[in-house]
Each structure stands twice: as structure tokens, then as C-alpha cells.
Amino acid sequence: MNRTKIKRRVGKYEVGRTIGEGTFAKVKFARNSETGDSVAIKILDKDKVLKHKMAEQIKREIATMKLIRHPHVVQLYEVMGSKTKIFIVLEFVTGGELFDKIVNHGRMHEEEARKYFQQLIHTVDYCHSRGVYHRDLKPENLLLDASGDLKVSDFGLSALSQQVRDDGLLHTTCGTPNYVAPEVLNDRGYDGATADLWSCGVILFVLLAGYLPFDDSNLMNLYNKISAAEFTCPPWISFGAMKLITRILDPNPTTRIIVAEILEDEWFKKDYKPPVFDEIEDANLDDVEAVFKDSEEYHVTERREEKPTSMNAFELISMSQGLNLGNLFDEQGFKRETRFTSKCPANEIISKIEEAAKPLGFDVSKKNYKMRLQNLKAGRKGNLNVATEVFQVAPSLHMVEVRKAKGDTLEFHKFYKNLSTCLDKVVWKTEQDMEEKK
Template structure:
């Protein structure tokens, strides 16, 4: 992709912001709104060869799941036969790491960043997401100087836990990884993230790493024993907090819920109730609760946002069934389906509660389609359309020959669809 290209007639592509082994990130601008964005371009062939399909799909699903003011937002995903495009929030301030290269931060600035980091990661945990690679290089700053957590490529979902309730994949950046992750005996993703946040706090306040050695084995030994020395300028309350965060035993390590109650963390929030700090306190302190709907949040979002991500790597022209989500009532959906079937010269041969069977001719061939309406959550339904008789090509013609357009009033999102763009890059 060259500078000056236009993506999907929607985004102007600008300068290269950064690159890795499998992707490049460009500055972009939404042509219609003028909004600045970052566009991550991933080469499918490289991802396939490296066996990173699952990781790429997991990153997309997780970024769609964690919507928070201090988490870099994924706006949309597009794909061609050769590339995948992440259109993301643009963090004008760049990496926090570059800011730290100039030296340690003032205590009040470090505390502000730490509050925002804890707020973001605590929110991730409330959604069953564990980051597992927290470090200043993966933390960006926006134009207002607010923190944005990024890079969820190594993240895990609660569903990844084994029968022992623990995660077992050893991953992360050595200097920031928790001792139990190194031990390879299983670990709690939440407690591991707490440790990494503690290392980041130390770096924010001191300007250097608490655990560092040119010999990796020696560094791991220091981590496992929590052998570090706080600078002389650290006040006692910070030393005490870090001691509780950088606790080698995860069972007695402080939790995020306790961190936000710590006096150093709370300093200024209660004594200076200015607008910004009041908003910050509201964002951090509420305990996340899970209703019945939130329990299924990942599954609901997965369906509603088009999360059949196999379409990124496999052509889906021969599907024999499709799904869409709707916020309309079953009766409204049923009425609309019957109306459309009549317009397409299909007849209703079976009708039951939440089930409709249509039969008709498509290109001279008989086609029979079952349509089932499933209540997934309160005021949220999944509609499955499945070919039970006839040719797959006829079924695709049935779908694309007007039914998709006709259903636009009741469809929230078609599952498995990602905008396709021309390979002119």
C-alpha cells in the first residue's frame, strides 16, 4: 500500500506510523467526516504461514468487546483476498514508552496514567478479557494526553481457562511478566495483569525497570523473588502499594478492587472534586456487575458484529445457511418474512412458533428454505435461514436477489459479513 491511496472510497491513506513482522500501520483520514484514524494492514499469507489465524481473529473479537475511554477502539474490519485492515482510533500522542525515554514522570502525572490504566484493565477483566502483554510500548496517548491501552494480540478470554480455572500459555514481555507465568504451572490472568501494572507504575515513577539483568535467567530469578530496590524519592505510601502489587505469591497479591481503595491511588479524587477528577472517579470506582444479558455479552456481540471471522481467510460463497440479528419482535420479523416471500413468488408451506418454511422456484429449480427465529436475550433475536432442499447457487441467488435488501428494516447485522474492498493496494 502506497501513501496517497484511498481505501474502500472511505479512507485516505497517509504516512507509515509503524510496522512489525506481519503488519504495517498507516495514518488515515475518514474522507466523509475528516476524522483521523490508524489503519493496520495485515498480510494474510504471512499470518497463515506463521499459524496466527486464531490469534488474529481473537484480537479482532476482543477489541470489539472492550469499549472503554482508555482502550484503543477498533472501528471496523475490512478484508481483501490478500489483506486484512483494522481501522482503529488514532492516538496522536504515540507510545507512552517514548515519553518515558525522556525520564521519569512527576508523581501526579504517573498517578493519573496509573488510574486510567487500572480503569481500562479492570474493565477488560469485567468482560472476561486478560491482556497478558501490558507494557509502555503497548500503551498509547491521545491528543489530550489520555492513556489508550492497545495490542490485544496476546490476550486471552475467560473461556481459555482449563479445568483448573487457570491460564497456561506462557506469554508476555520478560521484564513485565508475573512470576507465576514464568513458573508454567498455570496462572490467574487477572493477578498476572495486576503484576504487570505494578511494573509499569514503578517505571512511570522511577524511569527504569524494577527487574532487569542482561542475563535472562538471573532476571527471572529476581522476578520470582521480587528482588528490586525502590528509589530514595519514593514516598512510603508508594513503596507499600508496590510491595503489595509486586508480591510473588499471586494468592496474596493485591487485587484491582483493593488498589483503587488505596490512599495513594485515591489522593486528590476526594479532596479536589473538580470536573475532570469527578469524571475520572466515576469511571474508576463503580464495581462492574453482570446481568443476565451481560453474561452473554460476548456471544451477543459476536453475532451482532458479524463475528464469523472465518470469512477473513475462507471464501464463503457456498454457505448453505446464514444468520442475522434483529432487535424487532418475532411477530414483526415473521410478518416481514411472509411479505417478502410473497414478493419473490415463494409460498409458506409450514408455519409454527418461531419457524417458517418457504418453498419456491429459483432459476427453474425448486428451493426450500427453513427460517427459525431464536430469542437470544431480552429484545434481541437471532434469525437462521437454512437451505433444506435445492442447489446452493440457487440459495445464494435467493439471498442476494432482493431478500437482503428487503430485510433491511428488521436486520441489525448479518453474521459473518465484513466489508470487502478492491485489492488495489
């Protein structure tokens, strides 16, 4: 069955699959049609931005981000606007998340954890010196490039999920509570720099321990533990690392260690080689102003082209890095997305997913060959939302992507295991799979 897919272009970029979703934004994979380079495009709804009076702040943050070229920060290339949307074009990072290493291989040796922590602190310090604060440092924002070096994403753009009130201080509206500083949680306003450092301390603990310093299924208990900095270092963490973590996870922001003191810490300094890079002297900021202008002449053209859904070999390989497509039961850890192939017709695949999801307590909405499954019962991080899409690889072969859109990754993993059992007959088995089952 040949389904028709609308192919979307924004200016010179051909826009593809969704690779992330947030409160205010959706992130899509795209390709620069002039150079062939891969990029990520963050798409914001203009109305929401204006409604929350965030235009000036976003303009300022984007302008500053264009001036930052740090080897460990995901680069912002350009920004474009249409009548209804803002498009932020970012570097596409291919090495996955730093925390996938912990999920797959357990806690890190001190030397490896120290290397990543040094890269993180240098990045945070550099951005702070230019007035840019992250405010939402957490696992999803720590990526790795092809060389295995750290790339921090959403630096300076986290304001998209935050709000500044009349007192001029930041007040969090969301975020991952486990990584958030106590002064952010008490909602009396906070300093972006000291709050970022607290999150860095939590990240260092997780790298070395393999689990969170503050964790509780009851939110009030979690807040109390964070406010009192109530945590215990496991015995395998060295005294030097433990001392540094304790100085960072100080619940009082006025006595918490600052970057200058971290740089002098004996444990931190070991084998420290700050990156050498050229700073950008000036950047063209005309596009930042143009984004918020109503005049048509400043708007980027959005075109939609009808094209049958097919996927060439290159796209298939790029989407399935290190994945055995014939194997639905991938146990490589808690992924946020997974894929399988099927020889069933696309309509049948959709029906089978719907049949399997409803008894698991999911509400199902469908549009073309995309589905959104929402768990009616709230989990640890709200309602689990799962997005699925069917792609045609060959006339009689489809690939199905199953992706966590919202909610807890561990809950997604449990849901996926249940779903995979129900879909056993739908998944294409290779001869090797059949042999292994015997």
C-alpha cells in the same frame, strides 16, 4: 527525480505510512476517504493466523473489543478481510507514548504518576470484567491522546502474539521480559488478570523511579530477579507508594493484590475520580464473522493506484510535529523514528545511507525508495532492524524517514547518531543551522 509510488486503498480507507510492526501484524496510518478522519489499520496475514490456529480466538477477541468503549482504551472501529489479509481499523492516537515523557523529562511527580496509574487500573479492571486481558502491557502500548490522557492500545489484541495450548492456559511466545510476571516466564500457564496487574506494578515503579525495577543484560539473571521479585525502591518514593508497589510485585500470583484491594489502597484513592462514560449496549458483529469467510462477496476491495510520490503540506506537518526538519541532530530523547530533509537526488540519498550503514555492520536490502537495514550482530532485544523511506516534498527537496522496525530503542539511537555524522553533507542545512555551526 519523480519516483512512482503505488497508492493503496482498502475499502473506503486510503492507506499510508507504516507506524508500527509486530510479530504477526503491521500497523499503518490511514484516512477514511468518506469522513477525512485519521485511523490506524492493523494488518494481519490470514495464512499465519490460520497456521497458528488462532482464528477462533481472534474472532472472539475482536468481537469483545467492539463491545468495549472505554475512554482510556484505543477504540476498535471495524474489521475487514480480503483473500489474504485481515484489517483491524483502530482509533489513531496523536499524543505519543506515555514513556516519552520519562525519556524527555525524567521521573514523574507522585500526583502525575498516580493520575496515570489510576487511569490504567480503571481500564484494566473494566476490560477484565468483560473477559478481556491484555497480557502484554508495556511502554509501547501506553499512548496519550491530545488531552494528555492515557490510551491503552492492543487491549484484547495481544493474543495475536501469544498462543493458547491444549491445556487451555496462555503461554507467552514473546513480549518484553522486564514487564512480564514470573508465572508467565516459567511457562506453566498463567491467569491473564493477575499477570496484567504485575505489569501495572512495573509500570508504576518506572513512572515514579524513572528506571526499571528488574533489569539485567543477562537474560537468565533478569528472569531470576523477576522470579524472586528482587528490586529496591529509590528513597524518593513515598512509603504509601512503596507499600502498594510491593503488594503488586508479589511473585506468587495467588497472594498478589487484586484490583478490588488496589481501589481501597490509601495512596491510590487520593484524588481518584473514575471516568464517567456511556457503555455501548450492542455492536454489529457481522463484520467479525465475514472476515474469515472465503466467499468473495465478504471480501473488502484492495486497490492500488499509481501516483507520483509527493507529500502535501498537511502530510508534511502531520509527520513532523514539533520537529525542526532542517536539523538532523535532534536530541529530544530516544525516539523510535526521526526524519531529515535533503536537496540531494533520491538515488544519491539511498547510496549514501547504504555507504554509511555497511561499515556499521548492517546488511542492506532495497526496494524502490525503501530500505531495510539489519544489524548482523544481535543486540539486547535481538537484531536491530531499521527501515528508511525517501519521500518527495518538492521537485528538488526530499524528506527521509528513519524508523526502528525491530530491536532496542537505545541501540537505534546510537546507530542514528553514527549515521547522522556520516550523512552530514546530505542533509539540507538552513541558514540558521549554518550560523549555529560557526
